[in-house]
Amino acid sequence: MRLSGFSLRRLTLAFLSLLLLSTVATGVGIYSVTVRTIRQLVDTRIRQISVTLAPDGEPHDRAELIRRIAEMNRQRDTGDLGIILVAPGHRQLAGNVRLSRDLPPGLASVDLGDNIKGLSKGRALVRDLPDGLRLIVVAETEPFDQYDRARIRIYMGGFGSILAIVLGGLILFSRMVSRRITAMRDTVATIIEGDMSQRVPVTGDGSEFDLQAAAFNRMLDRIQVLMAEISNVSNDISHELRTPLTRLRGRLALLHKQAESDGAREGIGAALEDADDLLGMFTAILRISEIESGERRRGFAPVDLAELASEIVAMMEPVAEDSGHDLTLVNWTPATIIGDRKLLAQLLLNLVENALRHTPPGTAIAATVTRTGGHAEITVTDTGPGIPPAQRAVALRRFGRLGHGGAAGHGLGLALVDAIARLHGGEVRLDSPGQGLRISIILPME
Amino acid sequence: MSLNILIVEDDAELAETLAAQMADFDHDTTIAGNGHKALATIVNGAFDAVILDRVMPLMDGLTFLQHVRQANINVPVLILTAFGKASQKVEGLEAGADDYVVKPIDPLELNARLHALVRARQWSGKESDTMRAGDIMVSPTKFRAWRNDIAIDLPGTEFKLLLELVRHAGSVLTRPMLLERVWNYDFEPTTNIVDTYIKRLRKKLTEGGGDDPISTLRGVGYMLRK
Numbered sequence: 225m226r227l228s229g230f231s232l233r234r235l236t237l238a239f240l241s242l243l244l245l246s247t248v249a250t251g252v253g254i255y256s257v258t259v260r261t262i263r264q265l266v267d268t269r270i271r272q273i274s275v276t277l278a279p280d281g282e283p284h285d286r287a288e289l290i291r292r293i294a295e296m297n298r299q300r301d302t303g304d305l306g307i308i309l310v311a312p313g314h315r316q317l318a319g320n321v322r323l324s325r326d327l328p329p330g331l332a333s334v335d336l337g338d339n340i341k342g343l344s345k346g347r348a349l350v351r352d353l354p355d356g357l358r359l360i361v362v363a364e365t366e367p368f369d370q371y372d373r374a375r376i377r378i379y380m381g382g383f384g385s386i387l388a389i390v391l392g393g394l395i396l397f398s399r400m401v402s403r404r405i406t407a408m409r410d411t412v413a414t415i416i417e418g419d420m421s422q423r424v425p426v427t428g429d430g431s432e433f434d435l436q437a438a439a440f441n442r443m444l445d446r447i448q449v450l451m452a453e454i455s456n457v458s459n460d461i462s463h464e465l466r467t468p469l470t471r472l473r474g475r476l477a478l479l480h481k482q483a484e485s486d487g488a489r490e491g492i493g494a495a496l497e498d499a500d501d502l503l504g505m506f507t508a509i510l511r512i513s514e515i516e517s518g519e520r521r522r523g524f525a526p527v528d529l530a531e532l533a534s535e536i537v538a539m540m541e542p543v544a545e546d547s548g549h550d551l552t553l554v555n556w557t558p559a560t561i562i563g564d565r566k567l568l569a570q571l572l573l574n575l576v577e578n579a580l581r582h583t584p585p586g587t588a589i590a591a592t593v594t595r596t597g598g599h600a601e602i603t604v605t606d607t608g609p610g611i612p613p614a615q616r617a618v619a620l621r622r623f624g625r626l627g628h629g630g631a632a633g634h635g636l637g638l639a640l641v642d643a644i645a646r647l648h649g650g651e652v653r654l655d656s657p658g659q660g661l662r663i664s665i666i667l668p669m670e
Numbered sequence: 671m672s673l674n675i676l677i678v679e680d681d682a683e684l685a686e687t688l689a690a691q692m693a694d695f696d697h698d699t700t701i702a703g704n705g706h707k708a709l710a711t712i713v714n715g716a717f718d719a720v721i722l723d724r725v726m727p728l729m730d731g732l733t734f735l736q737h738v739r740q741a742n743i744n745v746p747v748l749i750l751t752a753f754g755k756a757s758q759k760v761e762g763l764e765a766g767a768d769d770y771v772v773k774p775i776d777p778l779e780l781n782a783r784l785h786a787l788v789r790a791r792q793w794s795g796k797e798s799d800t801m802r803a804g805d806i807m808v809s810p811t812k813f814r815a816w817r818n819d820i821a822i823d824l825p826g827t828e829f830k831l832l833l834e835l836v837r838h839a840g841s842v843l844t845r846p847m848l849l850e851r852v853w854n855y856d857f858e859p860t861t862n863i864v865d866t867y868i869k870r871l872r873k874k875l876t877e878g879g880g881d882d883p884i885s886t887l888r889g890v891g892y893m894l895r896k
Contacts, residue, residue: 463752463773470774477778480888493888504860511857514755522757539827539853543866566756570857577861637860 236394243390247383255375262365263347267331270349270361273305277361278353286357290318306340306362321362323348334362344370404433408440417649419518420448455513462506469506473499508636512622515643520564527565529600529667530556530593536572537591544576548585551576555592559600562670563648571644574637575604575663581637583608583660599650600667607660616654641665672696673718673788678708678734679750680726688721688750691777697784705729709737717745719784724751724762732765739766746787750775756856778890782842789841803839803894804883806875808832820878827852828871835884835894844891868892 277292278284293307297320308319316322324339327350334346340362348362368374407425414422423444424437476496483489514520537553544551561568572591579589589606611619622639641663642652650667675697679685682703689699700715702708704726712720720738724731735747746768751758754772762770768787771780800809808815808829815822815832824832830852834843845864849855853863872882885893 467774470776474776474778477776477888477890504858507858510754517755519755519757539863540861542870543861543863546866546869566854566856569855573859577859580861 232398236398240391240394243387247387251379251383255379259365266347266363266365267349270305270347270363273307273363274349274351274359274361277307278351278359284353284355284357286317286355289357289359293318304342304364306343306360308360308362310358310360312356317357319360323360323362327360329358401433404437408437411440415444417518419521420444420451455517458509459513462509466503466506469499469502473503505636508640509622512636512640512643515567515640515647518647520567520647523564524562525565526560527563527568529559529561529568529602531558532565532568533572533591533593533602536569536576540573540576540580544580544589547580549580549583550586550588551580552588552590553592554590555594557593557595559593559595559669561600561648561667563667564644567644567647571641571665572602574641575602575665578637578641578663579604579606579608579661582606587660595669598669600669602665602667603662605657605660605662610656610659610661611654613656619654620652638663671785671788672698673784674698674716675700675784676708676712676715676717676720676745677701678705678720678726678731679723680704681723691780694777695781697781705731705734705737708734712738712743712745713741718788720745720747721780721784722747722749722767724749724753724758732761735765735767744791746784746791748780748783748787750780759856776890778842778887779844779846782844782891783847785841786838786843786847789838801833801836803836803896805880806832806836806883806894808836817875817878817880822874822878824871824874827867828874831867831871832875832894835892839894840896842887842891842893847891864892 273296277296278289289309293309296305297307306319306321308321308323309317311317314326321340321343327334327348329350329352332348332350334340334343334348336344340346343362343364345366346362346364348360351359353359411422411424423441426434426437426441428434473496476492476499480489480492480496483492533556534553537551541551576589576591579587583589583606587606587608589604592601592603592605594601594603620638620642623635638652645652645665645667648667650665653664653666655662655664673692675692677685677688677692677699679688679701680703682701685701685703689701692699700711700717702711706729708720708722709729722731722735726734731749731751735749738745738747747766748769748771749762749767750771750773751762752773759770768790769783771783799811800807805818806815807817807819810833813829815824815829831848834848834851843851846858848864849858852867868884868886872884875884876882883895885895887893
């Protein structure tokens with residue numbers, strides 16, 4: 225049977241309905257079988273009594289019959305029986321009870337409405353004898369008074385307690401399951417946010433959940449080791465390459481100082497810039513790896529993005545002016561988030577620098593800080609050449625430099641922005657408001 | 671200015687390279703291969719500055735530094751390490767380091783930083799109300815600056831930049847040093863922010879006449895003349 229298509233909730237509901245249905249069916253079944261069995265027993269008994277009093281096919285002596293009835297009524301074990309002998313014209317010849325209505329010949333049910341003394345429910349057998357006599361035998365079908373009410377109590381108590389135990393167990397069980405699963409989900413959520421140090425709590429009870437949690441934790445340990453190895457490799461490469469590069473840069477700087485011709489100085493100057501670019505790239509790789517480790521989260525404090533943005537924009541205005549760009553903060557709403565001020569400053573600076581680098585002089589660059597719901601949004605919009613939609617995802621990737629423009633930069637600027645945004649639980653969106661490029665950073669406000 | 675520098679570094683080759691680089695700037699160097707030797711050396715010699723490796727066997731750099739500070743030895747210490755995370759930098763500075771630099775470092779940059787540390791120690795201790803460098807005067811408390819007694823109107827960043835240059839007049843301040851001290855950034859922007867602001871500051875300083883007091887050392891940084 226395929227169960228995977230059903231949700232746990234639906235399965236539980238189906239299970240509970242089935243349980244309820246079967247409980248009710250059992251109750252009804254027991255009730256009807258008991259009632260039928262008792263009725264059959266009572267029917268057999270009153271038939272025997274009736275036949276004992278007046279055997280079939282034998283001539284009846286009216287006086288003898290009356291005597292037998294009186295005698296039977298005296299016997300103790302027939303105390304719950306009613307026997308009536310009626311002559312034509314409704315005249316009662318003998319009997320210990322009275323009937324308030326005429327019963328047809330054969331078996332019939334009687335109840336309280338028949339006003340038979342001491343009887344709440346019973347069966348009656350009416351037999352017509354020769355001579356116009358009619359013999360009626362009545363017996364109770366209830367072993368004791370108010371049997372129905374007692375039966376309801378028994379059913380309620382019995383089946384009710386079963387239902388209560390099952391329901392209670394189910395709730396307890398589902399709470400337990402959901403608590404363990406929630407713990408696991410919380411761990412996963414923290415890990416997604418970048419805190420690889422989190423582990424699923426293990427209670428030590430040796431249950432399936434504990435085994436599952438332990439296996440999950442072992443998997444996380446392994447992933448963490450692998451991630452650390454990858455990170456170490458890239459860190460090592462960055463460190464190891466930086467040492468000779470720094471030496472190279474030092475030599476170039478010395479040569480530059482000593483260069484005798486303008487041509488040589490120009491060439492060495494260009495080489496010096498290349499070395500700086502390379503060093504910048506390694507610094508950025510190490511920076512991204514530091515951010516992705518999530519360590520900076522420990523230093524998080526409230527930061528007003530509007531204030532920070534106005535500071536960065538004011539600071540970058542002269543730089544933009546030098547390169548012929550028009551940089552303005554067009555709209556700002558106070559939006560305080562919990563974050564790392566220096567990293568957020570780097571994020572804003574990178575966005576502005578990115579716009580400066582990738583757009584021609586004369587381009588307008590507009591920054592905004594707004595709030596929507598529980599989120600703060602930083603946008604930097606330029607009217608430059610933009611990025612085609614198909615290439616936008618590439619732009620956020622490390623070294624995801626795009627083919628156009630021949631612009632400088634190491635292709636890590638937006639990857640760094642993305643890493644900082646993710647460290648703060650946010651995301652980066654690239655789109656185009658018609659012309660140029662708009663980069664939006666959406667950050668949750670806590 | 672020739673300095674007497676103690677290099678505490680367990681990697682002998684690296685220590686030799688550092689010593690040779692420092693010799694290029696006319697500095698005298700002593701090498702200690704571990705923290706214990708360095709402690710013994712430092713109490714016997716008068717050093718102008720210490721270049722300290724962070725990770726060493728026997729006694730690590732931070733422990734050595736704590737011992738030095740507990741012994742009331744107030745020599746400027748520059749930690750030179752491969753560990754460049756922000757948290758590690760904070761640890762180093764909290765342990766009593768004066769500067770924290772991530773390997774590898776350009777010798778010019780290292781030299782500039784050592785000079786800045788030594789110069790900072792030579793200040794009288796309290797920052798007086800006005801500081802002077804040649805014909806330039808600044809008041810850090812009043813946020814005012816003058817050249818030849820004529821007030822110069824400087825916006826915040828330019829003022830902080832001038833203040834830093836005046837504090838270190840006569841020594842080179844590299845771009846990373848200026849970004850750390852003036853902008854409080856722990857990263858290097860990819861645009862020439864420092865150059866742009868130096869240009870603005872130069873313009874302001876020379877508006878009322880006079881020559882340019884700031885010299886550019888290409889590939890290294892800037893220096894305000896004394």
